[in-house]
Amino acid sequence: MYGTSQLWVAGRWGRAFADNVSSNWWSLKASRTDPGLARSVNFMSAWEAGAALAGVIGMDEIVAEFIRRTILKIPVAEIGKILRIWNFIPESQLKTINLKQCKENVSQDVVELCKKKRASMKEAAILDIIYHQTCQIKKIxxxxxxxxxxxxxxxxxxxxxxxxxxxxxxxxxxxxxxxxxxxxxxxxxxxxxxxxxxxxxxxxxxxxxxxxxxxxxxxxxxxxxxxxxxxxxxxxxxxxxxxxxxxxxxxxxxxxxxxxxxxFKQYNQDFQTYCLTSLEEENSEVEIVDPRIIHENMKEKERIQRVTRETFGDYVQPRIEFAQYKLETKFKTDPKNGILAEREEPFRCLVKFSSPHLLEALKSLAPAGIADAPLSSLLTCIPHKAMNYFTIREK
Incomplete structure (x- = not known):
């Protein structure tokens, strides 16, 4: 809690200069009147100092800065959409904002309109939620x-x-x-x-x-x-x-x-249908003369497609960008040979698979001829077990 003298100083100086302060200027001004307050706010930014003394300074400028920063985070193409979903600023006033100007100017225009409506942190927090609902991939x-x-x-x-x-x-x-x-x-x-x-x-x-x-x-x-x-x-x-x-x-x-x-086990319903590209179409330029080889290859391709379809289905997979496997197993080797043969401690290592769309990448391995079908269940069980972090230990 701040002491009486600190609140008196904040009340005297804070209201007069809250609109245009910097952290250094604030600390200097406070130190002339109350060293204790200077120590309290020296490590803060101007806005954090304002938040600490919100009851004295007021929330108007803090809310304005928060809204400005939120607008700056939104992709330009999404600003108009998000502001309309927010529904705090009337449509007639939104039309006055030039969304083609630089984002800093757009944010200032939005802040000015919000000031006229006396936006509170309650409304600003809803804007922040809408931003994260629209741009969900900003957080893990x-x-x-x-x-x-x-x-x-x-x-x-x-x-x-x-x-x-x-x-x-x-x-x-x-x-x-x-x-x-x-x-x-x-x-x-x-x-x-x-x-x-x-x-x-x-x-x-x-x-x-x-x-x-x-x-x-x-x-x-x-x-x-x-x-x-x-x-x-x-x-x-x-x-x-x-x-x-x-x-x-x-x-x-x-x-x-x-x-x-x-x-929720919805990935076989909510995701659009995915059609496997036929390897026969991809390799149509390759001429194989021997009919026995053609027959053998066609049967193998059919088997791979059938196994892949049974494993992954015919729909686009949920989007997961990594899977991590932590191994804690004993090293398997000839007891008479190898430097790890007598090791009692488990052999530990970490294996991580990464891809912009890992499950779709795994789904395409066998049809592309990169891996045998079926793939290891450790790779294909991710959506069924609802896990992408695994620890593999001795049985």
């Missing part, structure tokens, strides 16, 4: 699964009850936390949490994003910036959803929709 999402206690029935409480309970539990445990909700079209709710400390207001740039689907045990969470508050977060989730336990699944990706498709 991890899947968590909640479970009921033995014999407990499935809870049928609605989403509004879940939101209310979640917010009450988390705010009861943590004083300075800002929670925002936004429903999506697929019956899910997006939750945005800005974390503070016992002595500072929530930092809107240190946030956690969560996606929860009603009546399901799964929750998708971006990286939690404040690890020490994870127990309180888990407690709020389990209480709101009436669950007994929460556990992290070994499944992560940049592509939230693909994670949903995997855990």
């Amino acid at each position: 999402w991890t899947v968590y699964k909640m479970t009921k206690a033995p014999g407990e029935e499935v809870d049928l409480s609605d989403m509004e009850e879940f939101k209310d309970s979640f917010k009450k539990v988390l705010q009861r445990a943590l004083k300075n936390v800002h929670i925002s909700f936004r429903d999506s079209e697929d019956t899910a709710v997006w939750i945005r949490i800005a974390w503070g400390t016992p002595y500072m207001k929530p930092n809107q740039y240190k946030t956690t994003y969560m996606v929860y689907h009603s009546q399901t045990p799964f929750v998708f969470i971006s990286h939690c910036r404040i690890k020490k508050y994870i127990p309180e977060l888990w407690q709020a989730l389990m209480t709101a959803g009436n669950y007994h336990k929460i556990q992290q699944m070994e499944l992560r990706s940049l592509y939230l929709d693909s994670l949903k498709a995997i855990v």
Whole structure:
């Protein structure tokens, strides 16, 4: 908590100069009146210092800067779309913004319109959620699964009850936390949490994003910036959803929709049909004279396509960009030979497969003649087991 003299200094100088301050100027001015305040804000940026003294300075400029930074993050082609989804600025005023000018000017125009409507952090947080809903691949999402206690029935409480309970539990445990909700079209709710400390207001740039689907045990969470508050977060989730336990699944990706498709077993329905390219068409220029070889090759191609279809199906695979295998096995070799023959400790190594679209890449290996069919089950089980992190140990 800041002392009385510190708040007096902030009240005297903060309001007069809050609009145009830099961290160095702020520290210098504070040091002339109260060295204690200077030490408190010297390490902060101007906006973080403003957040710390929000009750004295006011939130207007902090909200304006947050909206400006959010607009700067949005791809140019998506700015108009996201602002219309936000629906805070009237359409008639949106038409006055020249979206073809540089993004910095666009952001300033948006901020000016928001100032006229006295936007609060509540509206700014919703804009941030819409940005992350539209540009989901900016964060790595991890899947968590909640479970009921033995014999407990499935809870049928609605989403509004879940939101209310979640917010009450988390705010009861943590004083300075800002929670925002936004429903999506697929019956899910997006939750945005800005974390503070016992002595500072929530930092809107240190946030956690969560996606929860009603009546399901799964929750998708971006990286939690404040690890020490994870127990309180888990407690709020389990209480709101009436669950007994929460556990992290070994499944992560940049592509939230693909994670949903995997855990909800929807990838054979929601993804468009994928047609395997015939190897016969690809190699049509290669002339093989011997009819026996032609027959043998055709049978092998048919077998490969059949096995590939049985393994992966005829649809586009969920988009996963990596799979990691951690090996903890004993080194297999002749007991009489080799420097590792008498080693008791497990042989440890890490193998990682990466691709912009890993499952589609694996699906194409056998038809392309790069690998034998069928592929190892360690590679093909990713969508079925809902895992892309594996630890392989001795049986």
